[in-house]
Amino acid sequence: MTDITLSRIGALEHIFPNPDEYLFITGLAGPARDAAALTNDGPNMFTMAGCMGAAVSMGLGMALSAPTKKVCVIAGDGEMLMNIGSLATVASQAPENLTIVCVDNGGHGETGGQVGHTALRTDLAKIADGAGIANVMTVSSSDGLMAAADFVKSGVGPRFLWLRVLPGDPTSFKRNMNPMECRMRFKTAYLGG
Amino acid sequence: MYETVHPHDAWSRTVFQQLKDAGVTLFSYIPDAGNARLAELAEEDNQTRVVLLTTEEEGIAVAAGADLVGEKAVVMMQSSGVGNCPNFLSFVKGGGFPLLMIVSMRGDHGEQNPWQFPMGQAVEPILDAMGVITFRVDKAEELEGGMSAAINTAFKGGCASALILGQSFLGAKAF
Numbered sequence: 001m002t003d004i005t006l007s008r009i010g011a012l013e014h015i016f017p018n019p020d021e022y023l024f025i026t027g028l029a030g031p032a033r034d035a036a037a038l039t040n041d042g043p044n045m046f047t048m049a050g051c052m053g054a055a056v057s058m059g060l061g062m063a064l065s066a067p068t069k070k071v072c073v074i075a076g077d078g079e080m081l082m083n084i085g086s087l088a089t090v091a092s093q094a095p096e097n098l099t100i101v102c103v104d105n106g107g108h109g110e111t112g113g114q115v116g117h118t119a120l121r122t123d124l125a126k127i128a129d130g131a132g133i134a135n136v137m138t139v140s141s142s143d144g145l146m147a148a149a150d151f152v153k154s155g156v157g158p159r160f161l162w163l164r165v166l167p168g169d170p171t172s173f174k175r176n177m178n179p180m181e182c183r184m185r186f187k188t189a190y191l192g193g
Numbered sequence: 194m195y196e197t198v199h200p201h202d203a204w205s206r207t208v209f210q211q212l213k214d215a216g217v218t219l220f221s222y223i224p225d226a227g228n229a230r231l232a233e234l235a236e237e238d239n240q241t242r243v244v245l246l247t248t249e250e251e252g253i254a255v256a257a258g259a260d261l262v263g264e265k266a267v268v269m270m271q272s273s274g275v276g277n278c279p280n281f282l283s284f285v286k287g288g289g290f291p292l293l294m295i296v297s298m299r300g301d302h303g304e305q306n307p308w309q310f311p312m313g314q315a316v317e318p319i320l321d322a323m324g325v326i327t328f329r330v331d332k333a334e335e336l337e338g339g340m341s342a343a344i345n346t347a348f349k350g351g352c353a354s355a356l357i358l359g360q361s362f363l364g365a366k367a368f
Binding site for chain 1: 218219221242244245246247248250251252253254255256257258259260261262263264266280281283284287288289290
């Protein structure tokens, strides 16, 4: 069993020192709060607060529709497992501009910290690799964050970064959870720019 | 020279042209006899892209991702796949995403497989419950108008819509 020593707090800030370069889609719960803190809930990010399992597919639709933009999906382990087939869809389409970061705390933090599959026997890196994602990296300590920052900006996508973090509260950040406002905010910023 | 023409070739060409004229670039689908020819046409065209899904709900999210950057998508599925979509229709309704679906029916007119009836009969109630406006095609003459209405509802009206291709239009499979 890999020794996990990485705290989720501040981890994304190390990996994405220039978040304005990306279009972000996030899943729900803790990873959405970590990600919203990264961009200060910026207009280049669409976060979800429901529809668990949708993030990777939404990122795929965006990456295929905006091939010159860097698109990044940030989602938790529960979100990934709820729609794990989406990794096969991503692999078959192979969008070079898509990066997926799974912030994996090994459980369901939002609902009381129930143990998840990745804290037991499930290896998301092997699943991503087996789905056909060409570039897969696992980081579980702060020593790996610089390499992770290189990983997301080098080579071609699709990339899958498995960020294994300690259980613990996500970043304390209150984001806009109105889907209509967030959609219009994103579209206005993207299409107006 | 002998050539096999796909049984759904003619109407699929009509619908494909309507979708292209409306600016649809992304065609996502789970294969079904009723959407097979349409997917082939989108695959053959160099301005449109086809995304093979693993579950129909993925297509709902793919379409939303396209919308956020100003592109248009269609999601094609068999009626059974509608049962995989309702939760993701939440962001469609809440966010006002212009979703366009094409559903080829089973469990409908002339069905012989008992497994298909429960979901087939629930397609329109489910879509109605989640705020997707449905346009049903039972006769060939209803096709073009129905497709046009569904396209306009989604991309001009900004409301999710689904074209429902009934089995009296598509034909029922014998078992």
